[in-house]
Amino acid sequence: MDAINICAIPAWRKKITEVLKFCHDPDFPPFSFVDEDGVPRGTLIEQTTKAMELAGIPFRFVAIPMSVQAGALANGEVDAIAGLAITPQRLQDHDFAPPFVITGGGLFSLKTQPADNDRLRNIATPAAGPLLPACRRHFPEARIIAVDSYLAALAMVQAGDADAAALNIDVAPEVCERFFPAQFHIAPKPFFSLPLAIAVKKGKHAALAGALLAACENPDMPEISDIS
Numbered sequence: 001m002d003a004i005n006i007c008a009i010p011a012w013r014k015k016i017t018e019v020l021k022f023c024h025d026p027d028f029p030p031f032s033f034v035d036e037d038g039v040p041r042g043t044l045i046e047q048t049t050k051a052m053e054l055a056g057i058p059f060r061f062v063a064i065p066m067s068v069q070a071g072a073l074a075n076g077e078v079d080a081i082a083g084l085a086i087t088p089q090r091l092q093d094h095d096f097a098p099p100f101v102i103t104g105g106g107l108f109s110l111k112t113q114p115a116d117n118d119r120l121r122n123i124a125t126p127a128a129g130p131l132l133p134a135c136r137r138h139f140p141e142a143r144i145i146a147v148d149s150y151l152a153a154l155a156m157v158q159a160g161d162a163d164a165a166a167l168n169i170d171v172a173p174e175v176c177e178r179f180f181p182a183q184f185h186i187a188p189k190p191f192f193s194l195p196l197a198i199a200v201k202k203g204k205h206a207a208l209a210g211a212l213l214a215a216c217e218n219p220d221m222p223e224i225s226d227i228s
Helices: 043-055 066-074 131-138 150-158 172-179 206-216
Strands: 020-024 032-034 059-063 080-085 094-096 101-108 122-126 143-147 164-168 192-201
Touching (some): 043 101, 066 080, 131 192
Parallel strands (some): 122 143
Antiparallel strands (some): 101 192
């Protein structure tokens, strides 16, 4: 894992009675998604629910695409993000609870092409999120192409415009099978790791942040999930 100084959570002193809003991505399985009945599901949904139950804080989930979650948190539309990757850049604007999940980024190439990282010249990856800077660090000799989505990155590889797509190792396999069945090598391991945790606006919601810290230290809280 890249070295990250996970910030300390402020101590909390007051009881929270208002119903807090936690945003989650509605289409980011296995971490968070909405089932056919409109119910939030996924690893982060389950872990967040357990932590909030242990903390005794009322809350509800709000489905918001990942690309606009930071803005929703900044303008007060929501109180927290149910699962955000902890990066040095995000530590400047967010306070994080202890991580629930360890995931990471992997390379996805066509089965018709050799899966050789040393031969990669063009790598497509989403512009939003931590994958773009990670690719620039880990593959300094490659041309890193920023795109709008996972689907766009994979489509570039299929069209021959990129040698591989750098995507979340736990999320991308489902996207591959949904849109490009049996066409892609599934990355066997991540080239970098990322912890995911509940995030709040830095310096705000000290009571919530402290309650979550206490909940995550509770022995009834499930151990951190490394699903990469």
